[in-house]
Amino acid sequence: MPSTSFPSASDAATVRVSRSRAILADEVRGIPWIDRLDEEERTRVVDDLRVVEVDPGELVCRVGRPVTYWFGVLDGLLKMSNDTALGMPITFTGLPPGGWFGEGTVLKREAYRYNIQALRKSLVTGISVATFHWLLDRSIGFNRYVMMQLNERLGQFIAAREIDRLTSANERVARSLGALFHPVLYPGVGGLLRITQLELGYLVGLSRQRVNEALQALQVAQLIRIEYGGLRVLDLDGLRRYTEAVAAAR
DNA sequence: TCATTAAATTGTT
DNA sequence: AACAATTTAATGA
Numbered sequence: 072m073p074s075t076s077f078p079s080a081s082d083a084a085t086v087r088v089s090r091s092r093a094i095l096a097d098e099v100r101g102i103p104w105i106d107r108l109d110e111e112e113r114t115r116v117v118d119d120l121r122v123v124e125v126d127p128g129e130l131v132c133r134v135g136r137p138v139t140y141w142f143g144v145l146d147g148l149l150k151m152s153n154d155t156a157l158g159m160p161i162t163f164t165g166l167p168p169g170g171w172f173g174e175g176t177v178l179k180r181e182a183y184r185y186n187i188q189a190l191r192k193s194l195v196t197g198i199s200v201a202t203f204h205w206l207l208d209r210s211i212g213f214n215r216y217v218m219m220q221l222n223e224r225l226g227q228f229i230a231a232r233e234i235d236r237l238t239s240a241n242e243r244v245a246r247s248l249g250a251l252f253h254p255v256l257y258p259g260v261g262g263l264l265r266i267t268q269l270e271l272g273y274l275v276g277l278s279r280q281r282v283n284e285a286l287q288a289l290q291v292a293q294l295i296r297i298e299y300g301g302l303r304v305l306d307l308d309g310l311r312r313y314t315e316a317v318a319a320a321r
Numbered sequence: 322t323c324a325t326t327a328a329a330t331t332g333t334t
Numbered sequence: 335a336a337c338a339a340t341t342t343a344a345t346g347a
Contacts, residue, residue: 267330280335283332299330299341 077273078128080152080160080186085130086195088139091121094196098122101145102196103169103258107212119202125149125195131187132173138180140197143171144259147193148270153185163231165190165251165274167266169259174217175224177203190270223256240277244285245313247275248295252304265301289313 099105099117108116122145125131131142131149149166163185166172176183177200189195198206206213227250234246248271251257251264266274272282286302289295294310296303304310 268332269330279331280333287332297331 077190078188080130080133080154080188083128083130083188085133085136086123086125088121088123091123094120094122098145098194098196101168101259102143104171104213104216107216108206108210112206112210112213116198116202116206119198120196122194122196125189125193127189127191129189131189131195132183133186134184135182137182138173138176138200140199141171141173141177141203142187142195142197144168145194145196147195148190148266149193149195150188150190150274151185152188160186161235162274162276164227165247165266167251167257167260167264169257171220172224174203174220178207178217190273191267219255223253227253227256239315240275240281241285241288242313242315243275243277244271244282245289245294245310247271248289248302248304249307249311249313252307252310254307263298263301263303267300 094117099120105113105116121140125147132140134153144166146168149170151163151166151172152160153163154160166187172187173183180200207217230246230250234243234250237243237246248264251266252260254260268282268286269279271286272279275282277285286295286297289310290297292309292313294304294306294313296305
């Protein structure tokens with residue numbers, strides 16, 4: 072298992088729907104918008120929801136493929152990325168538990184505009200395009216959630232552009248973590264983000280060593296606490312405001 | 322439930 | 335990239 076490279080999207084397998092199963096009652100609780108629905112809506116949704124286990128490197132959806140589902144992460148960690156014209160992959164964001172994606176393309180019934188790849192063994196669920204639109208046509212609560220989602224996601228993309236311009240590795244890690252700990256977008260994360268330093272490296276585009284170094288700096292700055300297989304946030308605002316100048320002033 | 326072993330993750334060079 | 339140290343997960347009595 073080489074630690075330097077991650078399977079590229081081009082030669083990775085795509086998850087098949089035939090591998091999916093029905094959702095368990097316990098797993099339904101991990102869906103942030105389920106409480107916004109009434110009895111009838113919830114029944115139809117639970118009936119429609121499919122769950123599939125995704126192995127590291129596997130693709131949940133691929134650029135250009137027709138939209139089939141609106142996806143959500145129940146457990147694990149996914150990466151949203153795209154290939155530039157030059158063939159270099161650019162990571163937009165990580166998707167921790169509680170995150171839902173693809174609403175933009177589902178809304179317009181277009182093809183997916185990015186690749187979603189599992190960084191680790193993950194549990195992914197989703198509802199069909201038909202059910203998505205059915206909900207959109209009758210549930211105000213669902214509409215509010217989707218609107219919030221679109222709005223917050225826009226903010227994330229803007230933040231991602233800023234992160235790309237940052238030269239300091241410490242700052243990049245800090246800002247990326249700030250995005251990953253988004254309490255509204257990823258309510259499943261809570262105070263503890265389950266992510267290894269290797270996975271964070273794939274996400275931010277840094278070596279594991281450099282990520283380790285950055286995390287230690289952030290821990291010294293009292294912004295996070297490093298735990299085995301994960302990170303705990305102590306100061307979310309501080310993470311987002313973090314700059315090298317502040318650290319140097321210590 | 323506990324002890325042992327294997328695997329995963331972190332810290333360091 | 336390699337290595338040692340640490341933590342967790344798996345196994346079986």
